[in-house]
Amino acid sequence: xxxxxxxxxxxxxxxxxxxxxxxxxxxxxxxxxxxxxxxxxxxxxxxxxxxxxxxxxxxxxxxxxxxxxxxxxxxxxxxxxxxxxxxxxxxxxxxxxxxxxxxxxxxxxxxxxxxxxxxxxxxxxxxxxxxxxxxxxxxxxxxxxxxxxxxxxxxxxxxxxxxxxxxxxxxxxxxxxxxxxxxxxxxxxxxxxxxxxxxxxxxxxxxxxxxxxxxxxxxxxxxxxxxxxxxxxxxxxxxxxxxxxxxxxxxxxxxxxxxxxxxxxxxxxxxxxxxxxxxxxxxxxxxxxxxxxxxxxxxxxxxxxxxxxxx
Numbered sequence: 001x002x003x004x005x006x007x008x009x010x011x012x013x014x015x016x017x018x019x020x021x022x023x024x025x026x027x028x029x030x031x032x033x034x035x036x037x038x039x040x041x042x043x044x045x046x047x048x049x050x051x052x053x054x055x056x057x058x059x060x061x062x063x064x065x066x067x068x069x070x071x072x073x074x075x076x077x078x079x080x081x082x083x084x085x086x087x088x089x090x091x092x093x094x095x096x097x098x099x100x101x102x103x104x105x106x107x108x109x110x111x112x113x114x115x116x117x118x119x120x121x122x123x124x125x126x127x128x129x130x131x132x133x134x135x136x137x138x139x140x141x142x143x144x145x146x147x148x149x150x151x152x153x154x155x156x157x158x159x160x161x162x163x164x165x166x167x168x169x170x171x172x173x174x175x176x177x178x179x180x181x182x183x184x185x186x187x188x189x190x191x192x193x194x195x196x197x198x199x200x201x202x203x204x205x206x207x208x209x210x211x212x213x214x215x216x217x218x219x220x221x222x223x224x225x226x227x228x229x230x231x232x233x234x235x236x237x238x239x240x241x242x243x244x245x246x247x248x249x250x251x252x253x254x255x256x257x258x259x260x261x262x263x264x265x266x267x268x269x270x271x272x273x274x275x276x277x278x279x280x281x282x283x284x285x286x287x288x289x290x291x292x293x294x295x296x297x298x299x300x301x302x303x304x305x306x307x308x309x310x311x
Contacts (some may be wrong), residue, residue, distance in 0.1 A: 083120030185250030274309035
């Protein structure tokens with residue numbers, strides 16, 4: 001089989017004409033005066049835009065897939081946590097019903113939802129049982145703020161190692177923090193004044209009226225929050241009201257607010273709520289560090305929720 005051998009170009013290798021000018025030099029002179037553009041002495045492949053569309057979209061696709069996978073994991077963890085607390089029947093478990101509805105709105109696949117319910121029941125993908133445990137970690141964050149991490153895991157050694165690594169990267173550490181929080185039932189509601197799916201501007205609702213309804217339903221306190229930035233349509237303009245209740249009354253109060261007064265339940269659960277006198281005001285740089293800590297902790301598959309008393 002023949003083989004091409006390449007060696008450096010030498011001027012004396014060129015044929016010469018009667019004027020003793022190398023032929024290659026005469027060719028160059030000819031093309032310099034030519035009107036048509038030409039590419040000379042190029043060994044690169046000429047490709048057209050669109051010959052390989054995958055090369056232009058793969059980075060965007062990978063980023064979108066990562067976001068979808070993270071959202072699916074987040075909803076899956078929420079389903080497992082809700083089912084572990086109140087059972088796998090959404091008709092008798094109001095918290096599970098709401099997280100299932102949220103997962104469906106986020107287009108989480110039926111397979112992912114069913115897999116999460118199996119995990120909550122202690123069933124793996126095979127015939128064996130997987131024992132899941134609820135674990136809570138306490139940490140000291142930037143500016144001496146407090147962080148509480150709740151996780152659901154089948155391997156506590158793996159989970160604590162992942163949590164400690166995330167904290168250490170941002171100069172945080174495990175340490176006592178629970179005494180800065182109260183364990184409360186939390187219900188976040190909205191009140192639609194325009195039918196769902198229709199056009200129109202929602203009217204203003206009197207806070208005193210909502211406060212009265214919540215107290216009658218059994219709430220301990222109520223707070224008005226900003227509209228949900230991730231919501232769409234009319235719901236994006238509706239303020240969210242957060243109701244605090246005794247943990248054992250969470251489902252009862254939520255059902256009362258929905259059935260008796262027509263409120264929509266956006267979220268409900270048992271959470272760690274920072275005590276008023278324990279909140280910590282962070283500087284801009286400390287707040288950026290806290291954001292990174294919370295994001296990295298939420299990327300751990302076993303982590304369910306992260307709470308902080310930082311403002």
